[in-house]
Amino acid sequence: MPSARAGWPVLAALLILLTGSAGAGDPPLVLEATIPLPDVGGRIDHMAVDLAHDRLFVAELGNGTVDSIDITSRKRSSRITGLKEPQGIGYLPARDLIVVANAGDGSVRLYTATTLAQAGTVDLGEDADNVRVDATTGQVLVGYGAGGIAVIDPARPAKIADVALPAHPEGFHYDAATGRLYVNVPDRRQIDVLDRKTGQRVAAWSPPEMRSNFPMALDAAAGRVAIGYRNPARLTELSTADGAVTGSIPTCGDTDDIFFDAVRSRYYVSCGEGAVDVIDRTPEGLVHHDRIRTVSGARTSLFVPELDRLFVAARAGWFGGDATILVFRPTP
Structure with a gap:
């Protein structure tokens, strides 16, 4: 039945x-x-796309998994398991890498998208959250912890820089043309504007x-x-x-x-x-x-x-x- x-x-x-x-x-x-x-089961968080291979990647926070979806056939093709509350996710087409930020253990884990083999881990300590890919440099930006955005070199992989914030960041974007980061900091009820190169805050809007x-x-x-x-x-x-x-x-x-x-x-x-x-x-x-x-x-x-x-x-x-x-x- x-x-x-x-x-x-x-x-x-x-x-x-x-x-x-x-x-x-x-x-x-x-x-x-x-x-x-x-x-x-449970909450589903963010998604990323691989245009060259028609794949959608879904961070399934409550399930501890990431699903790879074949967009053409509209079916799941493979799955990453054993994650700790995955919430942020990004895809690097030049390296065919999936980047997964985990709230549960603060790790950022990298996987080869074709095989889903793990390609490295960067430990950020706690609450790794939103992920953005800087298309101009290939670097990965991850909001995390009590107030920071980590800059990760996926080739190593390793954290190579930090941008300090007054509290935990939520949604953010990077404007490569101006070198500015725009960051939601809800615990301070403000949007921080930062110079990516110097890491200095240039404005805060509330x-x-x-x-x-x-x-x-x-x-x-x-x-x-x-x-x-x-x-x-x-x-x-x-x-x-x-x-x-x-x-x-x-x-x-x-x-x-x-x-x-x-x-x-x-x-x-x-x-x-x-x-x-x-x-x-x-x-x-x-x-x-x-x-x-x-x-x-x-x-x-x-x-x-x-x-x-x-x-x-x-x-x-x-x-x-x-x-x-x-x-x-x-x-x-």
Whole structure:
């Protein structure tokens, strides 16, 4: 007899199709597929993509695993096990390496993506979190601990530098053109701006009455950095020149990822309440385009411009059912 769990991906897709868009007209995101993640329990964190080999890597924090997903066949192809709360993840195409940051033991582990053989470990002590890859140098940036961003040389592998922060960093981005790091520091209710070369803080921005700033998106071309706040739930856009607020708008609750779609001039805000908010940047300011229903707890996502797809991670249901990756196609 088929189990209830086996039917969860179909049920989740049906529910989203039926309840889908909270607005009128054609939705800005269309559910194209669901990719089942069998035997994945607990919270799912961040994702990374290997474009050359059509692979999606998923950090499954509550399960202690990373799954490698074949995007074309929409199936899991392999798995890394034995991890300690993996949350941040990155991919280095020049070396075919997966970088996994673990909250549980503070380690950053490197794996050859093709074989999933371990290629090294860098111990950061505690709470290794978000991962960013500096495409200009091939170095890896990892937020960690009570306040720092480690600079890792994957060739050794080893930590070669540290950027100090006043508290634990959450979402951050690096603008290679200006050499600046923009870092969410929610325990201080601020966004720190740092000079990557000197490690010195050049500014700290704190929009009033805003707390719990976790995700961030950077539109370097337009000179804008977007911050996702949880209390109150808002997307706030700042000028990278001076931190001036250029727009602010309410969003769905419990956001953990934000991405900017430069082609359509819109933001995708994924939220744990079970929605993705689509927000347009217009000459008149930020405008709420639509709210796309997902699944409760599906707060992490990855927008891949090269594929023109938004991947949303939906954890397993409380009463059974597989975790899934929801694949959305933006329109028009």
